[in-house]
Amino acid sequence: MREQKNTIPIWVWIVGAVLVIGCIFAGYRTIETRQHLEAVKSKLVSVKHLAAKTAAESDAQINELQIKLDQATSEIGQLRNNLDTAQSQLKERASSLETMRSELESAKQSAAKTAAEFDAQINELQTKLDQATSEIGQLRNKLDKVVEVHAEIMTPLERVASTPKGQLKSPYPDFASVAEEGHRKYMAAGCNGCHGGGGGGGMAAPLTNPIWIYGDDDDTLFRVIALGTGKLSPDDAFRKLGYKRKGSEFTVGPMPHFGEIIKTDDDLWKIIAWMRTVHCSRRVEDRC
Numbered sequence: 001m002r003e004q005k006n007t008i009p010i011w012v013w014i015v016g017a018v019l020v021i022g023c024i025f026a027g028y029r030t031i032e033t034r035q036h037l038e039a040v041k042s043k044l045v046s047v048k049h050l051a052a053k054t055a056a057e058s059d060a061q062i063n064e065l066q067i068k069l070d071q072a073t074s075e076i077g078q079l080r081n082n083l084d085t086a087q088s089q090l091k092e093r094a095s096s097l098e099t100m101r102s103e104l105e106s107a108k109q110s111a112a113k114t115a116a117e118f119d120a121q122i123n124e125l126q127t128k129l130d131q132a133t134s135e136i137g138q139l140r141n142k143l144d145k146v147v148e149v150h151a152e153i154m155t156p157l158e159r160v161a162s163t164p165k166g167q168l169k170s171p172y173p174d175f176a177s178v179a180e181e182g183h184r185k186y187m188a189a190g191c192n193g194c195h196g197g198g199g200g201g202g203m204a205a206p207l208t209n210p211i212w213i214y215g216d217d218d219d220t221l222f223r224v225i226a227l228g229t230g231k232l233s234p235d236d237a238f239r240k241l242g243y244k245r246k247g248s249e250f251t252v253g254p255m256p257h258f259g260e261i262i263k264t265d266d267d268l269w270k271i272i273a274w275m276r277t278v279h280c281s282r283r284v285e286d287r288c
């Protein structure tokens with residue numbers, strides 16, 4: 001029976017053992033694989049989490065960037081606006097500068113013109129001034145001459161008294177030049193009352209005919225008129241000087257003295273100058 005007991009053959013044991021070992025191994029492998037899968041799964045989960053997190057973060061960043069981009073865009077827009085404004089302001093300024101420049105240019109031109117006009121006016125004035133200066137010089141010369149002449153001027157009586165007989169000489173050898181003036185003085189002194197307006201005589205002797213009662217030289221004529229003759233000569237001055245009647249006219253009488261009535265010797269010389277122009281020796285008709 002004991003033999004019976006050992007009926008289970010060895011190969012069954014071996015197979016059983018192999019099976020057991022195989023089962024154990026397979027179970028172990030399964031556990032290992034499960035564990036591995038578990039780990040992979042959890043890793044996947046965590047990767048998923050991470051991915052989700054990263055995606056969220058990316059979204060946030062993208063949003064942030066988008067906002068920043070929007071801001072940047074709007075800033076760029078503003079800057080462009082500013083730039084446009086600045087550009088248009090610059091343009092305006094440039095055009096106003098241009099206007100100013102052209103205004104300056106025209107002001108400069110008109111200033112130059114004005115300066116030229118001023119120069120011309122100054123030149124003109126300078127010329128006038130020069131003329132005036134030379135005229136003043138001329139007038140001063142004339143005045144000096146007049147003053148000189150006046151310094152020499154005396155009353156006819158003074159001249160007669162200060163000049164020796166025979167030495168009175170007319171300063172007007174060119175007597176025609178002062179004849180007109182002399183005639184006015186002749187009329188003003190009243191000579192025409194006796195000798196006629198043209199000197200042809202009337203109440204008294206003609207001054208135009210060939211007869212000269214006392215002589216026709218300057219000295220004699222000057223003294224006749226200044227001192228008078230005959231009874232009408234104060235203190236008989238004329239006769240006392242030695243003048244005698246040489247000729248006789250149709251009327252005979254004394255000639256009044258004009259030495260005080262005629263103011264200056266110059267006036268008297270001018271009257272004598274006129275007398276010489278109307279004397280017959282000077283005239284074409286009824287020449288003597």
Ligand code: HEC
Nearest residue numbers: 189190191194204205211212213214225229253254255258
């Ligand atoms: C009141 C009249 C009267 C008046 C005015 C008069 N005379 Fe005579 N004149 C005479 C008489 C008169 C004689 C002649 C004198 C004699 O014969 O002595 C004379 C003579 C003369 C002579 C000489 C003439 C000759 O032929 O030689 C002269 C020149 C002269 N008179 C000039 C003048 C002048 C110039 C005036 C004016 C300033 C003047 N007389 C005013 C009356 C006058």
